[in-house]
Amino acid sequence: MQTIADSSPAQQPLINHPSQLPAVDKLLLSDTMQQLRQHYGLDACTQAVREVIGELRTRVLAGEALQLDHAQMLAMAQQRLEKRFAPRLRPVFNLTGTVLHTNLGRALLPQAAIDAVVQAMSAPANLEYDLEDGGRGDRDDLVESLICELTGAEAATIVNNNAAAVLLVLSTLALNKEVIVSRGELVEIGGAFRIPDVMTRAGARLVEVGTTNRTHAKDYAEAIGDSTAALMKVHCSNYAITGFTRSVSDADVAHIAHEHQLPTFVDLGSGTLVDLRDWGLPHEVTVRETVESGADIVTFSGDKLLGGPQAGIIVGKKALIAQIKKNPLKRALRVGKITMAALEPTLRLYLNPEKLAQELTTLRLFTRKAAEMQAQAELLQAPLQAALGSSFVVETAPMTSQIGSGALPVESLPSYGLKIHPASGKQAGRQLTELEARLRALPRPVIGRLHDDALWLDLRCLEASAQAAWLQQLPALTRQHKA
Numbered sequence: 001m002q003t004i005a006d007s008s009p010a011q012q013p014l015i016n017h018p019s020q021l022p023a024v025d026k027l028l029l030s031d032t033m034q035q036l037r038q039h040y041g042l043d044a045c046t047q048a049v050r051e052v053i054g055e056l057r058t059r060v061l062a063g064e065a066l067q068l069d070h071a072q073m074l075a076m077a078q079q080r081l082e083k084r085f086a087p088r089l090r091p092v093f094n095l096t097g098t099v100l101h102t103n104l105g106r107a108l109l110p111q112a113a114i115d116a117v118v119q120a121m122s123a124p125a126n127l128e129y130d131l132e133d134g135g136r137g138d139r140d141d142l143v144e145s146l147i148c149e150l151t152g153a154e155a156a157t158i159v160n161n162n163a164a165a166v167l168l169v170l171s172t173l174a175l176n177k178e179v180i181v182s183r184g185e186l187v188e189i190g191g192a193f194r195i196p197d198v199m200t201r202a203g204a205r206l207v208e209v210g211t212t213n214r215t216h217a218k219d220y221a222e223a224i225g226d227s228t229a230a231l232m233k234v235h236c237s238n239y240a241i242t243g244f245t246r247s248v249s250d251a252d253v254a255h256i257a258h259e260h261q262l263p264t265f266v267d268l269g270s271g272t273l274v275d276l277r278d279w280g281l282p283h284e285v286t287v288r289e290t291v292e293s294g295a296d297i298v299t300f301s302g303d304k305l306l307g308g309p310q311a312g313i314i315v316g317k318k319a320l321i322a323q324i325k326k327n328p329l330k331r332a333l334r335v336g337k338i339t340m341a342a343l344e345p346t347l348r349l350y351l352n353p354e355k356l357a358q359e360l361t362t363l364r365l366f367t368r369k370a371a372e373m374q375a376q377a378e379l380l381q382a383p384l385q386a387a388l389g390s391s392f393v394v395e396t397a398p399m400t401s402q403i404g405s406g407a408l409p410v411e412s413l414p415s416y417g418l419k420i421h422p423a424s425g426k427q428a429g430r431q432l433t434e435l436e437a438r439l440r441a442l443p444r445p446v447i448g449r450l451h452d453d454a455l456w457l458d459l460r461c462l463e464a465s466a467q468a469a470w471l472q473q474l475p476a477l478t479r480q481h482k483a
Helices: 024-028 031-040 042-061 070-085 111-122 144-151 162-173 195-202 217-223 250-259 287-292 318-326 329-333 337-349 353-359 361-366 370-391 428-440 464-472 474-482
Strands: 155-159 178-182 205-209 228-234 264-269 297-301 312-316 392-401 413-422 449-451 454-458
Touching: 024 031, 024 042, 024 070, 031 042, 031 070, 042 070, 111 337, 144 155, 144 287, 144 312, 144 337, 155 162, 155 318, 155 329, 155 337, 162 195, 162 264, 162 297, 162 312, 162 318, 162 329, 178 217, 195 205, 205 217, 217 250, 228 250, 250 264, 264 287, 287 297, 287 312, 297 318, 312 318, 318 329, 337 353, 353 361, 370 392, 370 413, 370 464, 370 474, 392 454, 413 428, 428 449, 428 454, 464 474
Parallel strands: 178 205, 178 228, 228 264, 264 297
Antiparallel strands: 155 312, 297 312, 392 413, 413 454, 449 454
16 A cells, blocks of 8 residues: 655645644544455544544644645554554575574475465364364374374474473473582573473472583482483583583483383484484484483474474374373363474375475575575675665675574574675764665664674575565665665
């Protein structure tokens, strides 16, 4: 919908008293507002006009003389309506260099999952209905066999995210009992999610063993007592301790636990179903490897390395999963049909490893070649330079991307993109901050990264399918500058 054009100053009456403001009804009866009513409804249009008149009345009473006509007042009302009805959740261009960016929604769903979600939203589905016998079904049945095939686990269940998975497991296995964890694994991840705090909320008591940088097998064994419910390993997904360090492997912790008839619980955090080395990426322990190490329960995310929707996946021994599913918290933390609709086709992609890097969006972004992104940067450099004008210099430059969301925190991916810096060194910081804000104000915001006196636009997440849309809004960047 187009914004109403302003009148020329010569046509605008001077308003210096509230009585000169038009009545609300008069503006509502205008042809322009009749058109807006068709889109926004009478109630919303009435509210917008009243707010505009109220604002103008306040300004006039404060002694301000206004030079406005009815068309400008209607334009102000239209702007209010557009802002009120504009969606808050909007697509953006992620040019930060972080593929799994928590603040930007983490993993992008593969097309198969998108198609399944659309279908699930537009038609009833057998979420908890057994099509074979006509009775009530279990929503976990939709994906459990598939997850077990991919991980080697005996059973599985799904909740709304991995934090919920950890909470549910601890609440089930260790309510009012002790859980032994190495001090070096008491992590905090984004959003102030801390393992000790989650344990407290789950009703479990934390027993810390070892030190920040070194923990030995005997530390676990010596801490086991009558109140011990489980031994827990936490994958340090968002940091790494280097130097004089020692940790106990999942297999060794499982061995110690089983000697004392106790379960081992491993929180993998990100969790991958495949060996990333097969695609030239750094190794990250897989869920299958963790299950095979002897872990009785393993939790991991659906929307990180797995590349699917936000979910917490719990796999492990059949008897323990059955206990977990009986916990009253399970119903509070369960997922709906949209998540299930997206998760199932994402998991099915893993059945065909040969096509996985093409079909799974996350893996496709991880494995983009730097040379491909360099060619893309060279293509986009001139249009962006023309849009920004002579105030900035746009260069192509090598960059380093990161996987993000705590996965492989010390590893980087060679990338390429556009580096922007002011043509003049004067007030460079302010110029870059203003440019970053202009990019965020575009119809589809462009999110880059300020670093080392430049604005970096990493092209790893700008695939060819989105490149045309990125180019189409560059004229808006020029109009911003002229305004």
